[in-house]
Amino acid sequence: MGASVLVAALSSAFAVVLMSTTAFISLLLRSDPFIGESETLVFILGFLTVLLVGVAVYVAAIVTANTFATVVAGRTRQIALLRLIGASAKAQRAEVARQGLIVGAIGAALGFVIGVGLSLGGALLAVQMMDLVLVDDVTTLLQPLLALPVVVVALTTWGAAWAGSRRVLTVTPLQALGGSVEPTRETVARRSGRNITALVLFVIGGGMLALGIAVGLVTPLGVAISFLGGIFSFTALALGATLVMPPVLRLVGRLFGRSATARLAAENALRYPERSSRMAIGVVMGVTLVTMFAVALETVKAVLTASSGGELDPGMATLIDSFSAIMMTLVAVSAVIAGVGLVNLLTIGVVQRRRELGLLRALGMSNAQVRRMVLLEAAHVTIAALTTGLVLGIAYGWAGAQSVLGSVRFPPAWLSPTFVPPAVPLWPVVAVVVATAVLTLVAAVVPTRLATRVAPVAALAD
Template sequence: MTAWALRELRRSAGRYAASVAVVAVVTTFAVLLITAIGAFTGAARAQGADVGTAKAVLEVVGGVFLGIAVTVAVIVVSNTFSTIAAGRIKDIAVLRLIGATGKQVRRTALVDGTAVGVVGAVTGIGAGLGLGAIGVKLMRSWAHLTVSFPWSVQLVVVPFGGALVATVLAAIVGVREVSGVSPSEAARSLPEGRPVSNAVRRRRIAAGVVLGGLGLALLVCGVLVGYAMPPLGLMVAFFGGLLTSIGVVLAAPVILPPLVSLVARLAPRAAAPRLAAANLRHDAVRTSRTVLAVMIGVTVLTMFQVAGNMAVMSFRSYTRPVQDMEQVQQAIRGMLVAVDVLTSFSVVVAAIGLASTLAISVLQRRRELGTLRAVGFTGSQARSMLLTESLLVAGTGAVGGVVLGSLFGWVGAVSAYGKYADRTLQLPWLFVLAVAAGALVLGVVASLAPGRRASRVPPAVALMDI
């Protein structure tokens, strides 16, 4: 099995490029966070300041946003491994027929996951150390700050270990469904994906409903508790948002495809858009994972935008000094800029994941594309189909992210300010337009290379046994 895994890794090395890039981006982010925290606390300590509390706060905030980026990365990497493994179903069927067990098939993911994790982590650590050193040098020369590069073992060990563990786990999760099929079922399955079984669907619905319902109940409790004890209400609401998010993730293959279909109604009623919507509905798991990667970033951005604007309105409702209001607004604007920068890493990861999913999908649907070309589908229509798929995924993720982010932001602000809270949802229209434009750009850019490759599939491919 190991020899087969190594051979397939060499043959499919190019398909893992996006996963390596994702791991590298997240690892770079981790190195930069550790560098920034170490540099700022070191400079404050050199001036005799007590940095214990400030360092703890920075580590918590940095850990939260790093966790968001890692979550998106795990979704993207597991999606890539799942799609690649689905394309190897015939080979896996032969291995199962000659005695390989599902557990042995899952172990092959260790080879691919380790290779991707090591290459991505080493690349990201190198990039992070280089960018961190440049940033420290610029702070010394331009900002005239007394900072030094915080060299330490954890700059290398923590990002490397975290990237390797997360990648291997994502690989195992991605291969799990394919490894569990029987030899006869695997031999009959199509390489482009497998539908969610009824048993899996029921379990996901049950888990999603239970956790999501419990999370919504805690969100309501957070608002009610916030009127009496605002800080405690915010803590209750935090766990409510966490459980609600987990519920959405678990039930995503069930609840997101219908949302994609709803968004698809906005597309033209031509052949290419209809085929695009059908392709997305065909593989609910792959589609939901890709939508989730986009949705998480938009949710975080929207949540802080809503909470920040409601904080300004709530502060204005119980204090009047103009100077204080200006200081609060400046602080909130600074916080939102910092949040946008930190969240941008997860958005970049989601963009890479969307492009990777489309690219691998094209490789595994060559026969389908060749058949379409044989019956008159033009190269332009093939590009249009991939573009529509990309736009539907990005658009669905943006819509879902704005809805969830608005809910979490509103609950967070009300539970934090209690009876002083302004209960009007403050969602800037400029922000909504920016999210829509960003989703449009993301969809277009992610579809360029896959669409070009799809348009070049010759009709003769339909006659090939691939």
């Protein structure tokens, strides 16, 4: 549960730092004799704080739910044994939820302490370096409201553990005689209710995105429709990940050749699509968020340029670039949370496959081949997630910028409506690709060591 504690701590610390930063900027504004009475910027900062904290908590909840689902899958035999001697499924699920609450509370409390320390230290450093004169002391940043993220993160982790443990209800006592396995492709394919729901939500979301772009050519309120379309379509992807990710994984598998190690890695990624999808969906969220903000801000520049007659004011371009850098830094925290989830799920997966890896080594695979197989499995998941996230991020970012600014006119040409193709910035996309490659290597370090640490005989005896 160490990684789940880390995820909760990151979410809590990020929320505390962001709320403290907003309060510090408000303090600076109140200390300015010219704009001290203005509440507009404070409102915008508060809105962005709520949005980014909500995104971070949402990503953390998905990662935590997937982690607990994987843990429960590995405990199938243990849960079945408890069922065999009289324990109820509801009692077992409640126990997993209690673990989630404890993990969330510990992580949130640690994050609160770290966040408060970073906030106070950063505020004091800023005051000394810039020689600021404030109307209040920086200790006023320590408000009771900062405890809110602790409660929210703890309850979210508890809810995520409850959601991730739903498989406990399907474990039967007879499974005590078998091993701990994930649902197979055939089992997942038979979940018609969930798959149909995902398909319907995706169609609705795609239609609302298109409608929002069309309405955005008349009024900026089209962004509200596009926003709902993005929520529906991404929720559909999260529900139907076991349908979407296997075809992408299959295509990625062809990139690694036909060697025995590469074929085993490809088949392992496809054999249990639910496990692979849980690993991928967190990375998809991180890549989508970063790409979405980068494409949205670049498309904003393109729309402004087209509406103004082909020339964007240099000051406006600099302002947008500066805002883009700040937003990318803040959104990157959510991507880090998703990366922690991938590392944790890949490690748990290797631990649960000790017998399988031991059998492969007993059949003649060397330690180097086993390590390469695990690394290729991580590469399959991250490349598939990267591809999916880039496509979604470009679509969402373009739809958001186009729907909010398509009808707005800018000097000197005042052209409207304005319709432009997606503007994809090169360097942010390169940064996302490089970060994903680094994540793959980091995520595979611990699992590859675990995969070769135990002797084949000891692994087969488990």
